[in-house]
Amino acid sequence: MSYQALADKFGLTANAVRGRIFRMMEIGIIDSFAVMFSMEMIDADVMFALAYTDGSEDTEESIARLGQNPMVVLVGLGAYTDGNVYTIFSQYIRSEGLNKITSFIRNSGNVVRVDVYPILYQRGGKIQLTKADLKVLKVLIEDARLPISEIAKRTGFTARRVRRILDHFLETDSIWTAVRWNLNASDYIQFLMKTTYDERAIKADELVAWLKDTYQMKYWDTYFSATSPEVFVEFVVDNLREVDQLQRSMKKADFIKAASPLLRFSESKFPWLAELHLRKMVSESESNK
Numbered sequence: 001m002s003y004q005a006l007a008d009k010f011g012l013t014a015n016a017v018r019g020r021i022f023r024m025m026e027i028g029i030i031d032s033f034a035v036m037f038s039m040e041m042i043d044a045d046v047m048f049a050l051a052y053t054d055g056s057e058d059t060e061e062s063i064a065r066l067g068q069n070p071m072v073v074l075v076g077l078g079a080y081t082d083g084n085v086y087t088i089f090s091q092y093i094r095s096e097g098l099n100k101i102t103s104f105i106r107n108s109g110n111v112v113r114v115d116v117y118p119i120l121y122q123r124g125g126k127i128q129l130t131k132a133d134l135k136v137l138k139v140l141i142e143d144a145r146l147p148i149s150e151i152a153k154r155t156g157f158t159a160r161r162v163r164r165i166l167d168h169f170l171e172t173d174s175i176w177t178a179v180r181w182n183l184n185a186s187d188y189i190q191f192l193m194k195t196t197y198d199e200r201a202i203k204a205d206e207l208v209a210w211l212k213d214t215y216q217m218k219y220w221d222t223y224f225s226a227t228s229p230e231v232f233v234e235f236v237v238d239n240l241r242e243v244d245q246l247q248r249s250m251k252k253a254d255f256i257k258a259a260s261p262l263l264r265f266s267e268s269k270f271p272w273l274a275e276l277h278l279r280k281m282v283s284e285s286e287s288n289k
Helices: 003-012 014-027 058-068 092-107 130-140 148-155 161-170 206-217 240-251 273-288
Strands: 030-037 044-053 072-080 081-091 112-120 175-181 189-197 219-225 228-237 256-263 266-269
Touching: 003 014, 003 130, 014 030, 014 072, 030 130, 030 161, 030 273, 044 219, 058 072, 081 092, 081 273, 092 112, 130 148, 130 189, 130 273, 148 161, 148 240, 161 219, 206 219, 206 228, 228 240, 240 256
Parallel strands: none
Antiparallel strands: 030 175, 044 081, 044 112, 072 081, 072 266, 112 219, 189 228, 189 256, 219 228
């Protein structure tokens, strides 16, 4: 979306939107911009894990070691009564990949327990990429924010052809562009509420609608477990007092059985497996010229 399109959406000027985005980039709230395959393109799924340690490890070394695994997307650091807890999002391919990443986490450093949650995640669509598609993607990998005019200039295509290719990506939901954020870089507190809900009393989409309506500016996203009636709700608040208030509020709902906040002191982001696969395909297409 252009600055003007965002400005129209939020009732601001294009310059005001541009200024806010650049400020968030400078602070680190906007971590990066990425282009990647959809989940369906590489037959992938997402897993969330809580890895508990005895607290004796070097946390920076542990995070770096976890991030070296190409399946690991994000590592957050928190604490619990007997040590540290790492919140880990991973992208894996089929059950073999799930077994590998789970085993990897279990055998990482001082890990004493791992809770694994395969997550329900949008899969997107699938297409057969052409040489022209890969040429456009090569440019977007270098800078996912480039306007069509600049992509056309770098590829040698007409702007109309570039628009047609990008529209095809959007229509098929096969290529994703994303903003990767790190709200811990700001004064806000970003945390997950591990929530168990009564699936007989409320459906998943109804729960999301209730969260959006009840908590509005505090609600950020939801990650549903694929194997149990549990969901990790991501919130953004101004202070720790609001964390306690949110927990108390959620527990009052008849359809919420349990709600426990998982605070993260920091988080480190790594490329999605879908990013790595796309980069590899583009690189191989260049090598075969």
